[in-house]
Each structure stands twice: as C-alpha cells, then as structure tokens.
Amino acid sequence: MLKKFIAASFILSLFSTAIFAHRKHENENPTQDITVKTIKITDHVYMLQGRGGNVGASVGADGILIVDDDYAQVSAKLAEALKTFGSEKPRIIFNTHWHGDHSEGNKFFGKDSLILAHTNVRKRLSVESIVLGNKTEPYPKFALPVLTYDQSMSVHFNDEEIRAVHYPNGHTDGDSVIFLPKLTSCIWAMTFSPVDFPSLIWTTAAACKE
Secondary structure, three states: OHHHHHHHHHHHHHHHHHHHHHHHHOOOOOOOOOOOEEEEOOOOEEEEEOOOOOEEEEEEOOEEEEEOOOOHHHHHHHHHHHHOOOOOOOOEEEEOOOOHHHHOOHHHHOOOOEEEEEHHHHHHHOOOEEEOOEEEOOOOHHHOOOEEEOOEEEEEEOOEEEEEEEOOOOOOOOOEEEEEHHHOEEEOOOOOOHHHOOOOOEEEHHHOOO
C-alpha cells in the first residue's frame, strides 16, 4: 500500500511540475528547435511533453489513443515520438478543450485519427475566435471532432474504459476530464488550473471521483 502511495504521489508531482514548463514555452521563438520528451507512467500509459499542453497516451493492442495534441508546429515531432509506440498516427484523439495548445495537432492527425470532444469544442473550432488578442481561423472539417458529447463518453480501448466527463464552468465551456480507471488516475487538462498555468495534470484516484 505504501509503495502504491509513493508511486501515485510521484506521478502527481511529475505532472504538476509540468504546469510550470508551459508558461516558459509561451515566450519561446516558434522557429527554434522543437523536442518532444516521452515520460513513461506505466507499460501502457505515457506523457509526452512538447510546447503546449502535455499529451497523454494510452498504448496497447488496440493502437494509440492520445489526450490532446499540442500546437501545430509540434505535430511532426509528436508523430515521431508516437512512432516509437508502433504508429505515428493515433487511432483516437480526445480534445480536453478547444484552445490551440491542446487541439492544433488535429490539423496534422485529423485525416487519419478519430477526434472526440465535448459538443462546444466542435462549435468553437468551427468558427473564427479570438484568444489572448489573437485571431484563430476556423479549423478545416477534417480537423474537427467527429464524435461529440454533452455530458460524458466512454471509449473501450486497450482493455480499459477510458471515460471523458464534461464539467461546466471550467476553463472553457467545453472542458473535459479524462478518467483512466485501471490506473486510478485522470487527466484534468485545464479544468484544474492553479495560478492559471496551462497544463495537463495527471492525478490519482483520491481526486478522481465523478
């Protein structure tokens, strides 16, 4: 029990530390070298750190499912990192919300991957928007979520029920938390955002109650 607690605490601290890395990326030159760091959580679950929101990955017999897909300029490097798991294109992508640091990779992966998100994510990505004073163009049709939900959705993938649950009044009107029951963990993305640092946070069962 103590070993499990220590491991869970380490995972939580690891992903919480990633919060502070993102703010640094906001000031980086977009043309400089981009790297994607892969962090192993279990034999089948990984975190990939690029430039925007971190990417969660479930890897197994059914293929690769990722949670968020970072900025567009990270996509090629993200694909290289995923290729080490057997394929450079995930079968399924969950967008936890619509901001570009969590969804621009849709434009790279969308022709080959099934994109899932809350209904409002598709609505936001379908129209012109202003984020932090910058205009974003509507996403092409192939980069939009194909399957959407209003409250929750389950995907049975890699011998696990991966569950997305929408919580209103979050960072946006389309935020979702992704639950990984076998790992007794969940991915909060920006639904939980201490001091407003964009992040993908992995936390453990005690905090993961629907």
